Amino acid sequence: MLMFRILSFLTGYVEFLVIGEAPERFVNMAASRGIYLWDITRISENSIVLKVRLDAVKPLRQIARRTKCRFHVSRRLGLPFFYKRLLRRKSMALGVLFFLGTLYFLSSFVWFIEVKGNEQLSTHEVLDVAAGAGLKKGVAKWALDTGSVEEAIADKLPLVSWTGVYIKGTKAIIEVAERIVPD
Numbered sequence: 001m002l003m004f005r006i007l008s009f010l011t012g013y014v015e016f017l018v019i020g021e022a023p024e025r026f027v028n029m030a031a032s033r034g035i036y037l038w039d040i041t042r043i044s045e046n047s048i049v050l051k052v053r054l055d056a057v058k059p060l061r062q063i064a065r066r067t068k069c070r071f072h073v074s075r076r077l078g079l080p081f082f083y084k085r086l087l088r089r090k091s092m093a094l095g096v097l098f099f100l101g102t103l104y105f106l107s108s109f110v111w112f113i114e115v116k117g118n119e120q121l122s123t124h125e126v127l128d129v130a131a132g133a134g135l136k137k138g139v140a141k142w143a144l145d146t147g148s149v150e151e152a153i154a155d156k157l158p159l160v161s162w163t164g165v166y167i168k169g170t171k172a173i174i175e176v177a178e179r180i181v182p183d
Helices: 002-011 023-032 054-066 079-086 091-104 123-132 148-158
Strands: 011-018 037-044 045-052 069-077 110-114 158-166 172-179
Touching: 002 011, 002 079, 011 023, 011 054, 023 037, 023 045, 023 054, 023 069, 045 054, 054 069, 079 091, 110 123, 123 148, 123 172, 148 158, 148 172
Parallel strands: 110 172
Antiparallel strands: 011 045, 011 069, 037 045, 158 172
16 A cells, blocks of 8 residues: 555646535446545535546546536645646755755765773873874765774874774764773
């Protein structure tokens, strides 16, 4: 059922108001011809509201004539109609594209840095060494070499036995394992 709804949205569907002496005959004749109708709601004794896919509208005209019913399109829904509305509002379409492009561009940078595992070392010390190696807020993810940042932290901080730097979204996480100094 969900797949049908998705397919109907992609191909487009319309909501009809059917008015006539026997709107149930209209529904029965459409169903006998293999036209799928859904969300059928009776409004009054001689009117119903229903939804049908866009490609089934033409056969419904003939059925309406045979059953002496009239139908009126109350809503047009789905991707084809949304696309037509979007074409009329070009500035909105450009705004949406600009927003998505900006979002994609800004998500390719590191905006947050988190340090984990440090107990004896201060977070500020680890961040200073990482900044010297090229890891700081606002750096492009594609320009960042995490291996060189790991090596720089391991070389410049003698209390560190292991370092791991990885990127998760717009966040860089520096994991530090400190050496255990024997007493």
